[in-house]
Amino acid sequence: MEALNHKLNALFESWIGPRDHRVQGLLLLDNYPPTFALTVLYLVIVWLGPKYMRHRQPYSCRGPMLLYNLGLTLLSFYMFYELGTAVWHGGYNFYCQNTHSVEETDKRVINVLWWYYFSKLIEFMDTFFFILRKNNHQITFLHIYHHASMFNIWWFVMNWIPCGHSYFGAMLNSFVHVVMYSYYGLSAVPAIRPYLWWKKYITQLQLIQFVLTVSQTYCAVVWPCGFPIGWLWFQISYMFTFIILFSNFYIQTYKKQRGLRKQKEHQNGSPLSTNGHANGTPSLEHAAHRKLRVD
Numbered sequence: 001m002e003a004l005n006h007k008l009n010a011l012f013e014s015w016i017g018p019r020d021h022r023v024q025g026l027l028l029l030d031n032y033p034p035t036f037a038l039t040v041l042y043l044v045i046v047w048l049g050p051k052y053m054r055h056r057q058p059y060s061c062r063g064p065m066l067l068y069n070l071g072l073t074l075l076s077f078y079m080f081y082e083l084g085t086a087v088w089h090g091g092y093n094f095y096c097q098n099t100h101s102v103e104e105t106d107k108r109v110i111n112v113l114w115w116y117y118f119s120k121l122i123e124f125m126d127t128f129f130f131i132l133r134k135n136n137h138q139i140t141f142l143h144i145y146h147h148a149s150m151f152n153i154w155w156f157v158m159n160w161i162p163c164g165h166s167y168f169g170a171m172l173n174s175f176v177h178v179v180m181y182s183y184y185g186l187s188a189v190p191a192i193r194p195y196l197w198w199k200k201y202i203t204q205l206q207l208i209q210f211v212l213t214v215s216q217t218y219c220a221v222v223w224p225c226g227f228p229i230g231w232l233w234f235q236i237s238y239m240f241t242f243i244i245l246f247s248n249f250y251i252q253t254y255k256k257q258r259g260l261r262k263q264k265e266h267q268n269g270s271p272l273s274t275n276g277h278a279n280g281t282p283s284l285e286h287a288a289h290r291k292l293r294v295d
Contacts, residue, residue, distance in 0.1 A: 005032050016160045016228040020099065022107070023162050026114050028121075028155070035155040039148050042124050046144060049131035058134035062188055065129055069185030075119060076177035082112045083171040092167065094216070096225035099164035109163040116170045117158050120151040142245045153238070165220050165227045169213040169235070176202075176209050203250045207243065214239045 009019065023029045087097075090105025100106065124147060130138045157166055180202050186192050217235050220227050 002033070008032055012156060012160055015230050019159050020162050022110055023114070023158055026158070027118070029114070029117075029158055032155060035152060038121060039152055042127070042148060042151075043144070045131070046127055046139060049128070050134075050136050050139070053131060053134055059132040061129055061132055066185055066188045068125055068129070069181045069188060072119070072122065073178055073181040073185060075115065075122075076174045076181060079112055079116055079119070080171055080174035080178060083109065083167050083174065086112065087167055087171075092164075093225065094168075094219070095223045096220035096227055097164045097167075098226040099161050099166075101164065106163040109167050110158075113154075113162055113166065113170055114158060116174065117151075117154040120147070120154055123147060124151075140249075142249055145245070146242070149238075161228060161231060165217070165225075165232075168216045169239075172209050172212060176205055179205060200250070200254045203246060203253070207246055207250065210239045210243045210246065214243075 013019065028034050086092075086105055086108040090102050090108070092101070092105070127139060127143065127147060130136065183196060183199065183202060187196055214236050217232050217239070221229065221232050221236075
């Protein structure tokens, strides 16, 4: 593990430059192996968890899920608000911002982005709840890819570029998570669940987020300010993987199911009622609400 840490440090220092020593001492950031080990543990649980639950009854988890989603909603709002006010009052340049500017602003952004990095560890619980509730169909490649990669990528962000132009994607994602986790918190209450109709718009919001992040990242390529160009191209490429995977998820979940619903209506000669049910059977749109949580 120590050899891995040294090799990664040498690789990134040759690519991006020296590590940012302002993050030294922050939890989990001094060495990479703990982040890597936690990711491996996550993947092992993803693999073994469904096997363990195969012959067991699913757990409800309603209370813990309500608290979990409420907690992440509040944390996401804090990160969105704190990043927004910090860069606004600190005079950050939208088009390109290097990692060394106003010391007080940089320090404030670093502290918030550490919480953003740590929140990616907390969000492993999304998958664990799926396992405990035996919602294994929601544990897709996109779901695992997103959770495992974000936690690791943000370890490197925090050690080399923990402020400056790195703020925008995290701020935007925190806003999306306010909307998303508040939705899932409400959906944990059975009496409210039938009235939650805006799930598909969360996926649309996520896609808008990725496009905006690519656009803002590319600004720093066109108008450079000293922020590592190599990392900017990596982030653009990484965002495109999400655009492709989330677009596919959206098409599979909503567009195709809408076509199947219309086909079913035509065959039955019975339109859906205004409450989203037909002949007492939950609509496909409502069924889609229970599908993958990916971001």
